[in-house]
Amino acid sequence: MRITQSMMGDSMMKNLQANYKRLDKYQEQLMTNRRLNRPSDDPVGVASALHYRAEISSTTQFTDNVQDADSFLKYTDEVLGETTQIIQRLSDLAVQGSSDTVPDDARESIASEVEQLYLHLVSLGNSQFKGKYIFNGQRIDQPPYPPDPAQENYELDQGVVQYQVGAGLYVDVNLLGDSVFGKFGEANGMFKVVADMKKALEDDNTNAIASAIPKLQANLEKLTLAQAEAGAKQNRLEFTTSRLEDLNLNYIGLQSKTEDIDMPKVITELKTAESIFQASLDTIARISRPSLLDFLR
8 A cells, every 4th residue: 555645644633633632631621620621521420520519519408408407496495495484484473472471462563574474475486487487387377376375266287397408318397386385275284374373363362373383383394395305306417417517528529539630640741742742743844844834734
């Protein structure tokens, strides 16, 4: 087979183009600091990188959900703490009001304070977190308690409010209002006990006032259990946060290993590619100096 000058020229130009393409590849990698700039660079690597990106996005969203859930529970705990303080104050007032040595006008003053504390308890029962009622199950857009829950009938939703904190992993964040304030008509329900205590103070009925003391203590115990439940959920979220942070760091590391360049290696490869490309140019110029322009046409 006769090798013509044209064939030699075509071969040299193909080699030159291949060397230039290699040079361009490493220049682009150095500029972008990325090993993968298009699917053709490494189809398997690109698929892995997309998977890691999706996992990072998921774990980031789950972490945001955990933070929202934790904020919900912290707010709930604050409400429970304030409710506990009110019940403790009511217990002190019940002890004072049940004493036979307390004059009638003093009981009137105590009854007035009890009324204000009762109204505050109702407002706490209707507490909202980011515009959502926290004690009415899944009916987060409706207040659970009427203005006077000791007298007005109400029925709370028993639904569970959940946050997704992992793949197929959910955490319940709400406490049911019935477990905190009691059901309507319940003898030891918080609102009924306080309303009955107020009436007993207004009637100067020391026996009825005294009967409120153990009932208030029972409500304090109920609040303690509710706070313990909220605390246990917060502890679970703390562990979940730690796990998600570890997962995210792992995926970020894998993504970087897959997508990012090894800087010293790329610099070395770039210098080699530059040398090869320059050598190709020199070779073409030396071999085909008389007709180089012909090959470039």
